[in-house]
Amino acid sequence: MLNFIKKKIALIWAKKHLKETRNFKKNALEDQEKLLISLVKTAEKTLFGRERNFEEIKDIPTFQSQVPVADYEDLKPYIEKIKRGQSNILWPEIPEYFAKTSGTTSGSKYIPISKEGMPFQIAAAQSAIFHYIAEKNNADFVSGKMIFLQGSPELEEINGIKTGRLSGIVAHHIPNYLQKNRLPSLKTNLIEDWETKVDQIVKETEKQNMTLISGIPPWLIMYFEKLIERNGKKITDLFPNLQLIITGGVNFEPYREKMNDLLGKKVDTIQTFPASEGFFAFQDDYQKEGLLLLTNHGIFYEFIPLEEYGRSDSAQRRTRLTLKDIELNKDYALILTTNSGLWAYSIGDVVRFISKDPYRILVSGRTKHFTSAFGEHVIAFEVEEAMKATVEKFPAQITEFHLAPQVNPAEGLPYHEWFIEFEKEPENLDDFRKNLDEELRKRNTYYDDLIAGNVLQPLIITKLKKNAFQDYAKSEGKLGGQNKIPRLANDRKIGDFLENFKSEHP
Template sequence: MLNFIKKNIALLWAKKHVKGTQSFKQNAVKDQEQLLLSLLKTAEKTLFGRTYQFEELKTIEDFQTKVPVSDYEDLKPYIEKIKKGQRDILWTDTPEYFAKTSGTTSGSKYIPISKEGMPYQIAAAQSALFHYITQKNNADFVNGKMIFLQGSPELEDLYGIKTGRLSGIVAHHIPSYLQKNRLPSLETNLIEDWETKVDAIVKETEKENMTLISGIPPWLIMYFEKLIERNGKKITELFPNLQLIITGGVNFEPYREKMNELLGKPVDTLQTFPASEGFFAFQDDFEKDGLLLLTNHGIFYEFIPLEEYGKPNPRRLTLKNIELHRDYALILTTNSGLWAYSIGDVVRFISKNPYRILVSGRTKHFTSAFGEHVIAFEVEEALKATVEKYPAQITEFHLAPQVNPAEGLPYHEWFIEFEKEPESLEDFRNNLDEEMRKRNSYYDDLISGKILQPLIITSLNKNAFQDYAKSQGKLGGQNKIPRLANDRKIGDFLINFKK
């Protein structure tokens, strides 16, 4: 009886919540303008606000003229002041948290999360679940056990500011009604070594009634493989009531076939787009592509056409003038004190009513050694189309240019770890090259003009990508290996695992 009451209360909450979201879905452009002006007003007495004369900025155009696009290096002097205990620097008072992330040029990054910003992180995750429950008209999963994979919830103190990984911070804000059902245990969550942690999670969960599992695809695959190895059963045999998988961080599509193989049968999948800088979007219809952009969650969005990104004076578009099916660098202004901040993600709109996006790549992850500027969305879609025609299961892949081959023309080298190779790797390779030529006209020109030869596939041994991640100290958690590079730093490591 208690379980019946619990799931029906969840269903009522969900339907009421989804009904209440119609306003922001229909009024996104107006809401965004009002939000920016509100953020400027709130922060006009901060050091950043005084530096850029926020009190004089009355329109979006004023803001774009006065406040330049920034990255972490640009904001780092302000962050350092906050780290030393100074107040009213980027946002009013001091942040409630610093989300600590790993950076390439900056070392560790400390992303501020204000007391106003943190609730939106939790609200977005709840909204994603509520939309799923409403669409499914079913909340059975609330009565089972759930994994919300997190980094260590142990936080350090930095001049009174709690500091740690975002997932560890979020662990302190999971609603009480989910706490009793949540796994893994605190003791397991505190384990630092990733492989040891996954082994402990397997032992904790293998006999439980798991109904919801959340994590990035590489972690899910590693977790599922260990469960199958220990128990000799597919995941849906082991967890017959598993209803929902929540994932984010990378495009799920390249992992879908491998995931379905491990599961034994399809399980509902909900894709999300969270980051330390904010929770931007989620799949409000789990049966369709596209993530609903959260335009009323304390974040003002701008979009720079990808071909203009990094050039002097690029256009900074807002929602009212974006175009569908074009790639844009995502720029954020947040209620935690990030101002015209380039997060490094590339998005593509697939609808305007409401605004839905796909995450199509990273501004720093591309292959353009020959001027082709191939992005993640193109390679993932090409690979997906090829796998559908020449069935294969792929664990992970990486694309790198080979500029100076021992003989012949240069080429794109695809390092692929197959779970199951296609019957003809040569046919697979030829089709993949054709699909790439369809999606990138510059690449097609290079092949036609005999500047490049068709792509080469280097098939790798099992666990090659895990071994690479381990060698870099980035195994597990929210760490992701770039799918594309403009050099061979990753490729030269992976070549050692060639079959």
């Protein structure tokens, strides 16, 4: 009876929520401009607001002229002031949290999350679930156990600001009605070593009635593989009531084939787009690709055409578009202004709009993750779509892959080298390779021209041993949590490491 009541209440909440959210889908343009002016007004008296003359900003063009696009290095001096205990720097008072993330040029990054920003992170996740319940008219999963594969919830303090991984911070904000059903235990969640943690999660969950599982695809796969290894059963045989998988962090599509194989049968999936800087989008239509952009969640969005973002001339000359200006099926660098004090901040993600009514996006890559050693500027979306199309044609399963340029081969023309860890190899690897090359040529005309002009030879595949990518992540101290391995690069740093894990089988 209790489970029946919980499901009934969840359905009522979900349908009420869906009615409440219809307006933001219709009023995105108006909401965005009002939001920006509100954010500027709120931060007028901060150090950043005084430096940028926020009191003069009454519209979007003035904001764009007075607030340049910034990356973490640009905002770092302000972040350092906040870390030293100063208040009213980027946003009134001090942040409620710092989300600590792994950086490259900057070392660890400390992304501020204000007391106004944190509720939107939680509300977006709840909204994703409510949309699913209302659309499917099914809330059965609320009666079972749920697991969120996440970082440690243990937080440190920097001058009164709680600091940790975003997923660990979010763990402190799980609604009470989900707490009793939530796994793993706090003791297990506090384990820092990811492999040890996953082993313990397996032990805690293998006999439970798991109905919802959430995490980044590669780490879900690692968890599923360990469960299967211990129990000799597909996941849906082990968890017959598993209803829903929630993923985020990376494009799910390249993992779908392998995930379905591990699961044993189809399980509903919600794809999301969260980050330390905000929760931007989630899947609200389960029959189509694309994520609903959250335009009323404390974030003002701008978009720079990707071909301009990479220019070497003045950053001030880049075109900064708002939602009313965007075109469908074009790649844009995503720029954020948030209610946590990030101003015209380049997060490093690339998005592509596939709908304007409502605004739906695909995450098509990273501004720093591309291959253009020969001028081709291949992005993640193109290689992921090429791989997806090839895997569908050839019965094969991919654990993970990485593309790196080979500029100076020992002999012959340069080429793209694809390092692939297969779960299930295609019967004819050379046919697979040729098809993959053709699919990439279809998606990138510059690459097609280079092949046709004999500047490059068709791509070469290097097969890798099992767990090669896990070993790479471990070597970088990035195994588990929200860490992601780049699908492609413009150098051979990752490729040279993976060379050590070539499969011995031809």
